[in-house]
Structure formats: C-alpha cells, structure tokens
Amino acid sequence: MKYISTRGKVAPIGFIDMFLMGLGEDGGLIVPETIPNVTADQLKAWSKLSYQDLMLEVFSLFTNDEIPEQDLRKLIQDSYAGFTSPDVLPLTTLNDSLHVLELFHGPTFAFKDVALQFMGNLYAYVAKKQNKVINILGATSGDTGASAISSVRGKEGIQICILHPNGKVSRVQELQMTTVQDDNVLNLSVNGNFDDCQQIIKELFADIPFKTKYHLRAINSINFVRILAQSVYYFYAYLQLPEKLRADGVNFSIPTGNFGNIFSGYLAKKMGVPIKQLVLATNENNILERFINEGVYKPEGFRSTHSPSMDIQIASNFERYLYYFCGEDAIAVSERMERFKAEGQLIFTSEEISRIQQDMTAYSVSNEECLETIQSYKNEFDYLLDPHSACGIAAYKGAGNKGDGAFVSLATAHPAKFDEAIRLIGIEQTFPERIQELFDKPQRQVVVENAKAEIATQLEGFYRVTQ
Ligand SMILES: Cc1ncc(COP(=O)(O)O)c(C=O)c1O
Ligand SMILES: N[C@@H](CCOP(=O)(O)O)C(=O)O
Numbered sequence: 001m002k003y004i005s006t007r008g009k010v011a012p013i014g015f016i017d018m019f020l021m022g023l024g025e026d027g028g029l030i031v032p033e034t035i036p037n038v039t040a041d042q043l044k045a046w047s048k049l050s051y052q053d054l055m056l057e058v059f060s061l062f063t064n065d066e067i068p069e070q071d072l073r074k075l076i077q078d079s080y081a082g083f084t085s086p087d088v089l090p091l092t093t094l095n096d097s098l099h100v101l102e103l104f105h106g107p108t109f110a111f112k113d114v115a116l117q118f119m120g121n122l123y124a125y126v127a128k129k130q131n132k133v134i135n136i137l138g139a140t141s142g143d144t145g146a147s148a149i150s151s152v153r154g155k156e157g158i159q160i161c162i163l164h165p166n167g168k169v170s171r172v173q174e175l176q177m178t179t180v181q182d183d184n185v186l187n188l189s190v191n192g193n194f195d196d197c198q199q200i201i202k203e204l205f206a207d208i209p210f211k212t213k214y215h216l217r218a219i220n221s222i223n224f225v226r227i228l229a230q231s232v233y234y235f236y237a238y239l240q241l242p243e244k245l246r247a248d249g250v251n252f253s254i255p256t257g258n259f260g261n262i263f264s265g266y267l268a269k270k271m272g273v274p275i276k277q278l279v280l281a282t283n284e285n286n287i288l289e290r291f292i293n294e295g296v297y298k299p300e301g302f303r304s305t306h307s308p309s310m311d312i313q314i315a316s317n318f319e320r321y322l323y324y325f326c327g328e329d330a331i332a333v334s335e336r337m338e339r340f341k342a343e344g345q346l347i348f349t350s351e352e353i354s355r356i357q358q359d360m361t362a363y364s365v366s367n368e369e370c371l372e373t374i375q376s377y378k379n380e381f382d383y384l385l386d387p388h389s390a391c392g393i394a395a396y397k398g399a400g401n402k403g404d405g406a407f408v409s410l411a412t413a414h415p416a417k418f419d420e421a422i423r424l425i426g427i428e429q430t431f432p433e434r435i436q437e438l439f440d441k442p443q444r445q446v447v448v449e450n451a452k453a454e455i456a457t458q459l460e461g462f463y464r465v466t467q
Pocket of ligand 1: 255259309412
C-alpha cells in the first residue's frame with residue numbers, strides 16, 4: 001500500500017512517511033493509492049473481535065508491515081487502556097431503530113481520543129525507533145487539542161504546540177489544555193476563530209523549508225492516520241448490532257465540522273461496511289449542509305453556537321471527498337481547489353448534487369433545536385446528550401426518509417465538557433472527577449494575535465530542532 005496526494009504531486013510513500021508528512025507537500029491531502037476491500041466473509045469473521053483486535057485487523061490492511069504485528073498490537077492495547085468503558089466504545093440502544101455509539105470514554109471525554117491516543121503512542125514509537133524529531137503543530141476548536149496534548153504530554157522526543165481560538169472554546173476544554181504543566185506543551189490562544197487557527201497551521205505546513213527545519217508533524221484530520229483510526233468505529237458499530245438489526249445495512253448520523261468524522265464513515269463504506277445512509281449533522285455553521293443540499297460550497301459568516309467544536313467553515317476533509325467525487329482525478333481536484341481559492345466558492349450542477357446526495361444526506365441544527373433535543377432526550381430516555389451529539393440526534397430525526405436498517409447516532413463528547421449549554425435548559429450535572437479537579441489547577445497559555453509571523457516566532461522559540 002502506498003499513499004498519494006489528492007493533488008497528484010507527491011511521489012507514492014509508505015505508511016510511516018505518510019504519517020510523518022501529514023499534509024501533502026503539494027498542498028493536497030494524503031489518501032491511499034487504492035482502498036482495500038473487506039469482504040462479507042472477512043467482516044463476519046471479525047464480528048466477535050474486541051475493539052482493539054478489530055483495529056489491528058483494519059490497520060494491518062494499511063501499514064505494509066512497516067510496524068511489526070506485535071508492536072502494532074501493543075500500541076493499540078496501550079492506546080485504549082485509559083478508556084473507562086470495558087467495551088471501549090459502548091453502543092447504547094435507545095429504541096429498536098436508534099442506537100448511540102458513545103465515543104467519549106477516553107481520557108479527555110471526546111471522540112478525538114479514539115484516534116489521538118493511538119497517534120500519540122505512534123509518534124512516541126517512531127521517535128524512538130527512527131530517532132525522529134517530533135514537533136507537533138495542531139489547531140483546535142477545543143477537543144482535538146485537549147486530546148492530542150493528553151496523548152503526548154511528558155513523552156520523550158515529542159513537543160506539541162496547539163492553537164485554539166481565544167474565548168471560543170468551552171471552559172472545560174480550555175482547562176483541559178491549559179492546566180497541563182509539562183514543558184513539552186505550548187498552548188497558543190489566538191485572537192481569532194478556529195478557521196484562522198487552521199489556516200495558519202496549514203500555511204506553516206505548506207512552507208516546506210519551515211516545516212522541514214522545525215520537523216512539523218500533524219495531529220489534525222489532515223493526517224490520514226486520524227481518518228483511518230476513526231473509520232474503525234464504523235466497523236465496530238456495525239458489528240456490535242445484533243445480526244437481525246444489521247441485516248438491511250446500517251445508517252449513521254454524524255456530527256461533523258471538519259468533514260473528518262463523516263469522511264471516516266465514507267472510507268469504511270468504501271472498504272465494505274454495509275452502510276446505507278451517511279447523515280451529516282452540522283450546527284448553524286452549515287457550509288457542509290449547503291454543499292450537500294444546494295451544491296454550493298461557500299463559507300458564510302462565522303457563528304458561535306452551543307456546539308463550539310463544530311464552529312468551522314472551511315472543512316479540511318472536503319478535499320478528500322472531492323477527490324473521490326472527481327473519480328480520483330487529481331488534476332480535476334487541483335483545478336477545483338484553485339477555483340475555490342480564487343473565487344471563494346464552488347458551485348455544483350444539479351446532476352452533481354444528485355450524485356453527492358447518493359453518498360450522503362445533510363441536516364443543519366439550529367441552536368434552539370440543539371437545546372430542545374437535549375431536553376427531550378433527557379425527559380424521554382433519561383439520557384443526557386452533549387450539544388454535538390444532540391446535533392447528530394436532531395439530524396437523525398430530521399433526515400426525512402429513514403429507509404431500512406438501524407440508525408446509529410455518534411455521541412462525540414461527554415456533556416460535562418459543554419456545561420455552558422446544558423445549564424441553559426436548567427439541567428445540573430455532576431462532573432466526572434477528572435473534570436472537576438481541573439478547576440483548581442493553574443493555567444498556562446500565551447495569547448497571540450491572529451498573525452502567522454507572530455505565531456511562527458513563538459514556534460521558533462519553543463521547538464527543539466535536533467535530537
Ligand atoms: C465533540 C465533537 N463532535 C463532532 C465534531 C466534528 O468532527 P469533525 O470535525 O472531525 O468532522 C468535533 C470536531 O469537529 C467535536 O469536537
Ligand atoms: N473539532 C475539532 C476541530 C479540528 O478538527 P480535526 O478533526 O481536523 O482535528 C477540534 O475539536 O479541535
């Protein structure tokens with residue numbers, strides 16, 4: 001298995017090189033040269049596997065034996081040892097057709113832990129085995145940063161800098177990131193929004209001399225390993241369902257911001273998981289919903305919502321989807337991305353919209369509907385959703401034609417992370433101890449302007465450049 005870029009100008013590379021490259025050096029996103037096919041028989045044989053063993057099977061299709069099996073197995077075991085549920089990702093049944101896959105039982109209470117605990121361990125492994133300098137640079141709307149920091153804090157050979165939008169993450173998210181005192185962690189609080197943070201890191205990754213000098217590595221979903229690790233939970237959810245419920249295929253409702261969560265499902269479907277509908281759930285920052293329903297990919301004004309982690313306009317993984325939509329034609333992708341850069345929008349024809357809608361449907365959830373959903377599921381099922389998971393449930397309800405097959409809605413965060421929204425409907429929650437204790441800890445962060453030069457200077461002072 002080799003990896004190439006959606007823009008076609010990266011010579012095919014192996015798994016570890018792909019992991020270290022992160023963003024394609026031609027500005028594109030890295031994808032596998034071919035997507036392996038998992039047969040129905042193989043799937044059946046995997047149906048009794050633990051989450052960890054299932055991940056080992058899926059990853060083995062992609063790693064080219066670059067990581068010996070016993071090492072990969074240990075990396076995976078270690079990555080989920082800190083999850084509090086014995087099933088790692090429990091599937092809760094609300095009624096016969098609606099199931100909630102709880103992805104938030106990791107150390108930072110959000111679905112990002114599923115991939116990032118593993119990526120932190122993989123970076124430490126590569127740092128040691130290959131004597132590589134690992135200087136991680138990431139942007140976050142709150143969850144990726146907390147999770148990535150938790151996965152590498154204090155680890156030898158690794159430094160991590162995370163940019164988050166100042167005042168636009170939840171209190172708990174901010175504390176999770178900024179109360180970490182390890183010297184290998186730098187939090188930059190940027191006077192801007194998440195898109196500004198993401199834009200700056202992409203520019204720094206695209207500056208190849210800077211990237212090379214400072215050995216920049218990615219933990220965001222621009223890194224294909226994030227997507228691959230997330231695709232495993234679609235296999236798992238499908239296989240956890242009783243056979244009679246999954247016989248007609250399974251539908252997923254997926255809270256999405258950077259298009260990473262849903263693209264992972266799209267990849268799982270391409271590999272052979274019998275997924276019928278992928279329902280994309282957005283909040284009021286609904287660029288992706290407008291893309292799917294109206295064929296217009298165009299950022300509009302940024303809005304602060306009750307689900308701040310999805311307050312995103314420019315979605316990284318849109319380009320990965322575009323690549324497959326364009327029949328894996330890197331020239332067509334490059335042309336469309338150039339047009340987007342020049343004109344600030346992409347318009348799709350009605351024939352193209354129909355094709356997109358065969359791949360996924362979409363629903364955008366207003367702030368009001370988000371809170372109503374939290375309230376009604378608390379009343380009806382005594383189940384407390386966080387605002388992002390509530391967007392998923394609201395989209396499941398709003399997704400017109402339910403068709404056949406069970407629905408799995410992805411619960412992407414613990415409600416304690418977003419108490420600001422939960423309190424608005426008068427619900428008081430008890431925080432898990434690991435969250436409660438954050439409130440007594442001192443914080444460490446540097447506030448910076450939304451300016452690439454100022455941020456680059458911070459990085460130059462922080463990163464170690466030789467072993
Ligand atoms: C809690 C939560 N839910 C859903 C999402 C959406 O995930 P993605 O942006 O990877 O599609 C995010 C981050 O964006 C998140 O932090
Ligand atoms: N919601 C994310 C935004 C960053 O997206 P990523 O999937 O590319 O890491 C966050 O919580 O930071």
